[in-house]
Amino acid sequence: DTGVSQDPRHKITKRGQNVTFRCDPISEHNRLYWYRQTLGQGPEFLTYFQNEAQLEKSRLLSDRFSAERPKGSFSTLEIQRTEQGDSAMYLCASSLVLAGSYNEQFFGPGTRLTVL
Amino acid sequence: AQKVTQAQTEISVVEKEDVTLDCVYETRDTTYYLFWYKQPPSGELVFLIRRNSFDEQNEISGRYSWNFQKSTSSFNFTITASQVVDSAVYFCALRPNFGNEKLTFGTGTRLTIIP
Numbered sequence: 285d286t287g288v289s290q291d292p293r294h295k296i297t298k299r300g301q302n303v304t305f306r307c308d309p310i311s312e313h314n315r316l317y318w319y320r321q322t323l324g325q326g327p328e329f330l331t332y333f334q335n336e337a338q339l340e341k342s343r344l345l346s347d348r349f350s351a352e353r354p355k356g357s358f359s360t361l362e363i364q365r366t367e368q369g370d371s372a373m374y375l376c377a378s379s380l381v382l383a384g385s386y387n388e389q390f391f392g393p394g395t396r397l398t399v400l
Numbered sequence: 401a402q403k404v405t406q407a408q409t410e411i412s413v414v415e416k417e418d419v420t421l422d423c424v425y426e427t428r429d430t431t432y433y434l435f436w437y438k439q440p441p442s443g444e445l446v447f448l449i450r451r452n453s454f455d456e457q458n459e460i461s462g463r464y465s466w467n468f469q470k471s472t473s474s475f476n477f478t479i480t481a482s483q484v485v486d487s488a489v490y491f492c493a494l495r496p497n498f499g500n501e502k503l504t505f506g507t508g509t510r511l512t513i514i515p
Binding site: 315317319324325326327328329332339340373375377379381386387388389391393394396 | 404433443444445447450452491493500501502503504505506507508
C-alpha cells in the first residue's frame with residue numbers, strides 16, 4: 285500500500301519535552317499539509333509545503349512548532365517544550381497539484397499526541 | 401475567511417431510520433469544493449463525497465444522498481436506512497478551488513445508530 289503514512293501513531297510525553305513526528309506522503313506528491321485535531325473539534329490547518337518550500341503557516345503554529353520537508357519528500361513536525369494544550373491528533377495529507385485539474389488530498393492515519 | 405458550521409453536535413437514531421446531517425458554510429471564493437468525511441472510532445478520515453460549487457445537481461449513492469443549495473450555502477448529507485456501522489463523527493469541509501487549497505472543517509456531528 286502506498287498511501288500516506290505517519291510515524292509514530294501514538295506518542296505520550298511529559299510536559300516540557302520535545303517531540304517529532306514524521307509524515308511520508310504518497311510518492312511524487314508535491315504538496316504536503318499538516319492539520320491538528322483536538323478532542324471534539326474538526327481538523328485545523330497548520331501549514332503546507334509545495335515541494336520543499338513551506339508556503340503558509342497558520343497562526344496556530346506557535347514558535348514552539350517547526351515543520352520541514354528537506355528534500356520535498358517526507359516531512360517532520362517538531363514541537364518543542366510541549367504543553368498539555370498540544371495534546372491532539374496531528375494529521376498529514378498529501379496531494380499532486382497539477383495546474384487546471386482537481387487535486388485530491390489524501391490523509392494519513394494521524395499521530396495522536398498525549399502530553400502529561 | 402472561510403467557515404463551516406455543523407450545528408448538530410450529536411444525533412442518535414434507531415437503526416433503519418433515515419438521518420440528515422446539516423452543514424452551512426461561508427466563503428468569499430467564487431469557486432470552491434465541499435466535502436463530507438467520516439471519522440470512525442479508529443480515527444482515520446474517510447472521504448465520502450466532493451462537490452464542486454459549479455455543480456448543484458444533487459446526488460444519490462447507495463444509502464447516501466447529498467443536497468447542495470448554493471442559495472442558502474448549505475450542503476446537507478442524508479443516510480437512509482441507517483446501520484450500526486454508520487456510527488461515527490461526520491465532518492463537512494470546504495476548500496478553495498485555487499491557491500493553497502487548505503481544507504476548512506466544521507466541528508463535526510457525532511452520529512450514533514442504536515441497534
